[in-house]
Amino acid sequence: MMENKYHIKVDGFEGPMDLLLHLIQRLEIDIHDIPVAEITDQYMNYIHRMAELELDVASEYLVMAATLLAIKSKVLLPNQSLEPEETEVEEDPREELVERLKEYQKYKSAAQTLREKETEDNEVYTRDPMEVGGETLEQEATVFDMVDALYRMFNKTPPSPEKDRETSVKREEMPIQLTMDRIMKEMDARTDGVPFEQLISVRSRTETVTTFLAMLELIKNHRITCVQNNHFEGLYVYKWEDNDER
Template identity: 25%
Template sequence: MTSAPTDWFDAPAPPAADDVMYVDVDGYEGPLDLLLDLARRQKVDLAAISILALAEQYLAFIETVREQRIEVAADYLVMAAWLAYLKSRLMVPQAPNDDEPSGEMLAAMLQFRLKRLEAMRRAASQLMNRPRLDFQVYARGAPEPIEIARNNIWEASLFDLLKAYATNRERGISTDYSPLLRTVWSLQDARDILQRLIGDSFDWVPMDSYLAQYLTTPGERATVRASSFASSLELVRQGKIDLRQTEVFGPLFMRRSKSDPR
C-alpha cells in the first residue's frame, strides 16, 4: 500500500505581508475621480467636455499604468471597458432597430455623474474650509459663573420624626374600606323563634338550650342572646311565657305560661 503524496493535502501558504500588492493609481479614490480630474484638465465646463477625448485620455492613462503594474484594480478596468463601449457608440451610427441607449444618452449620463461629483467635492471643501470655533474664530468671553455652596442643616423634633414616619406608613396602607357585615336578629324574628321552640311545654328549660343551634358562631352569639332576651321580656308582659332565674348571673329558665289560653 503506497501513501499519497503529502503535497496533495497541504494548503498553499498565505503570502507574506511584503508580497501583498496595494493598488494606488496616483492617489485617485476611484475611476470616476480619475475621470473628473481628466475632465478638469480640458479647462472647459463639464457640460461641454469632449467625451471622446476624455475616453481616449482615460484609456491611455490605464494603458500606461498597466505597463508598470500588470494587476490594476478591477473598478478601473471596468470603467475602461465601459468607456471603450461609449467611444464605439459615439463613433458608430446607431441602427434603427437598436434598443440599447445611444452614445449621446450615455455621454449625458456620464456628464451628469461628473457634475454631481464636482458639486459634492465643492460642498465638502467649503465645509472643511469654514472657520472653526476656538481655532480661527473665538466666541465672546462669557462671565464666570457664581459658585454657590449649599450646606443642608436638618432640624427636626421628635414629633416631626413621628409625623414623617406615620405619613410614610400611611402611603402603603390600602384606602379601600369594607365594613364587616354582622348578622342581627330582629325582635320579631326572635319572638317567633322563641314561641316556636317553647311550644306547649310547661317544663322549665334554660334559654340557651332552646337557642343552642343558633349559638354556634361567636358573631351571632351576642345578637341571638340580646334579641331573645328582649323578646322574652315582651312575651312575659303579654302573659305568654314565664321566666325564672335562681341565682345571680345564672341561666334564665322559661316555659309556657299556664295562663296563656292559646
C-alpha cells in the first residue's frame, strides 16, 4: 500500500521570489549586482532542504531554479562569438531578474500597506512587540527563517543511526492534527513566547519534522505566529491574538 504522507504546499506561505529576496537580504547582497553563482547554489540548497522536509515544492520554484541555472551558465560562459575588434556591449543576463525582483518588492510593499490598512479598519490587534533579552522582537519570521533554524538544530545534534532509521516511519503514525493540538496546549499554558527550538525539540528527527509541518499549518491558520529580531537570531513562537480574545 502506498505510504500516505502529509504535505504542506510551500506556496501557501512564500514563493520563489520571496526565497530570492530572503537570500539577498540574508547575504547582504546588492540587488543590482547579484552574484548569480552564489545565489543559485544557495537557492538549490533550499529546494533540497524543503524536499527533505517533505514540503510540497510548487512548480514555480523549479521554474525559477531553471532560470537561475540558465543565467549562471551565461555569466560563467560569456559569448565568444564576437570578434576582438567588435565593441558591441552584451546585455547583462541578470537584468531581467533584477527588474522582476524590484517589481516584486514594490508589490509586496503595497500588499503589506493594504493589509495594515485592513487591520486598522477591522480594529484587529495582534500581540504587542515582546522584549526578549532586552531586545524587542517584532519581525515576523518567514518559512525560510524556520527552515534555517531547523537545519541549525539538526547540525548541532546529528541524529544517531537508530534515529535515522525512524525517518521511515509513516507520517500517519504521528497525525499532524494531534501534533497541532499538542502545540496549542503548550501555547495555552504559556503567557509569553516559546523558543522555537524548545517547541520543536522532540524525541526523533521524524517527530521534529512532523512538529515543523504542524507549526506551518498553525501559522497558515493564524493560530500561532513566529517572530525573529534579525537573521540567524533565535525564533520565538507566540499564540495568535485578536480583539475577540481580549
